[in-house]
Amino acid sequence: MGQPKQERAVQTRLALMRAAAEVFDECGYTGAGINKILKRAGLTAGALYFHFGSKEGLAKAVMNAQQDTIEPLLDSRGLQRLVDITLVWSHQLAADPLLRAGVELSLGHEKFVDEAPFEGWRELMTGYLREARDLGELREGVDPEVVARFVVGACTGVQLYARQVDGRAGLPRRVTEMWDCLLPGIAAPGTAHTFDTGVARGKRLSRRTGTTGTGAGE
Amino acid sequence: MGQPKQERAVQTRLALMRAAAEVFDECGYTGAGINKILKRAGLTAGALYFHFGSKEGLAKAVMNAQQDTIEPLLDSRGLQRLVDITLVWSHQLAADPLLRAGVELSLGHEKFVDEAPFEGWRELMTGYLREARDLGELREGVDPEVVARFVVGACTGVQLYARQVDGRAGLPRRVTEMWDCLLPGIAAPGTAHTFDTGVARGKRLSRRTGTTGTGAGE
Structure with missing residues (x-):
């Protein structure tokens, strides 16, 4: 059975934020490559841009979480x-x-x-x-x-x-x-x-x- | 008449610290080139290394001032x-x-x-x-x-x-x-x-x- 669409979206957002947080923690914001974040999250660039618009948008979501x-x-x-x-x-x-x-x-x-x-x-x-x-x-x-x-x-x-x-x-x-x-x-x-x-x-x-x-x- | 040696040394230290502070303020620590600091202070690299040992030493003196x-x-x-x-x-x-x-x-x-x-x-x-x-x-x-x-x-x-x-x-x-x-x-x-x-x-x-x-x- 598939998950409801909304729940999947919430989990995707959270997976990206957690991956970004780990990579920011290790490399700093400037040093954190988008590819490294995506690999850590197991997600595509499309998901990142859909949910956050940019690396800066993702960082702001992390700040505000x-x-x-x-x-x-x-x-x-x-x-x-x-x-x-x-x-x-x-x-x-x-x-x-x-x-x-x-x-x-x-x-x-x-x-x-x-x-x-x-x-x-x-x-x-x-x-x-x-x-x-x-x-x-x-x-x-x-x-x-x-x-x-x-x-x-x-x-x-x-x-x-x-x-x-x-x-x-x-x-x-x-x-x-x-x-x-x-x-x-x-x-x-x-x-x-x-x-x-x-x-x-x-x-x-x-x-x-x-x-x-x-x-x-x- | 020349200044007493000790007073000159104090003024040289202070001139370097002020110049460094200005350049750190404008460019950040990493972006602050030693040559830019020296030019601002009107002093030589010898003075900087004599008084502070390194750019990091100069930054620490600024922090502790x-x-x-x-x-x-x-x-x-x-x-x-x-x-x-x-x-x-x-x-x-x-x-x-x-x-x-x-x-x-x-x-x-x-x-x-x-x-x-x-x-x-x-x-x-x-x-x-x-x-x-x-x-x-x-x-x-x-x-x-x-x-x-x-x-x-x-x-x-x-x-x-x-x-x-x-x-x-x-x-x-x-x-x-x-x-x-x-x-x-x-x-x-x-x-x-x-x-x-x-x-x-x-x-x-x-x-x-x-x-x-x-x-x-x-």
Whole structure:
């Protein structure tokens, strides 16, 4: 029995993105030949151009797939959801080439000036922070959009610093430290300790997929 | 009358670092030819190899010159000093090619894996945070080293996000927002508002040099 056409298309897209992510990871964006990506994916150039238009289009899809890798693993809400996103992200970066390639491309090494991945994360986080405010979890006067914008920037830099120091081995610990610094200032007075920011939580949530893979679409 | 030999050496080093910073800014590290740097500096290859050993050595000196650009402009202490470093840094990045090139090289685009600039900032900031603790400015239980490590990472990412969104035009405002998020959690209870985190302060402190130049050594 053949697969429904739509499902096949989703799998083709994902196969191309995963192959591209692996090749970007190994060779960098500039060094990643289209033929190498196609060979890795076991697909034709026609599929690539149909789904992404160009190598740059494929790279942008990889950059923008970050949220789809994380969100399906979580069911918390409000401030704990915000914490969970960063905890799982810090763990999955080591295991998931698609996520890692997305983060690397977002750093703009390849003269891509594309703010879409940053702005996508900011919008997602702003939503959870508004939820947190409605749940009474935020300190009075805290602006969800300001905090979201800061957390996106902070995570970007914390992972970059960790990459330079120890190839990101210490990143989960650093993300926990980030929340140790931040929560007392943004959570309602006296509640910072009620949120679980531990490395163990990130590890546990990341295991929900049962794979070391990309989560999304599996 | 000739200059003392030591002063000439300092000026030669600085001239090479400034020329390199400009050429890195325009062409990237890989694209920056040594001859172009030497022509810009009006110096010979001998001077470059004597002072820095190689183009990579010159690039590392540019990366590690960031603190020398900022510190001479400041005379505050404790937590306000930490804030001031980041305020002035956010302003000077627009005006100072040496600082900008140092930051760009630190991001690791060129496969330099050198944690020295990050660790240098962390050590400097840890010192001021210990001073802040001794002055009674920190909330109980706040670890100076943890906060310093986080602030270095956060600043790195906040500027990267700002670069992608608006070429860093909004960076000073984003640094102020960083402190709005952070200070209530790390300053002694009820004191966060006593520190000046405003964009205007960064602008005023940055003007102390009376130049748009590099500060250090002038």
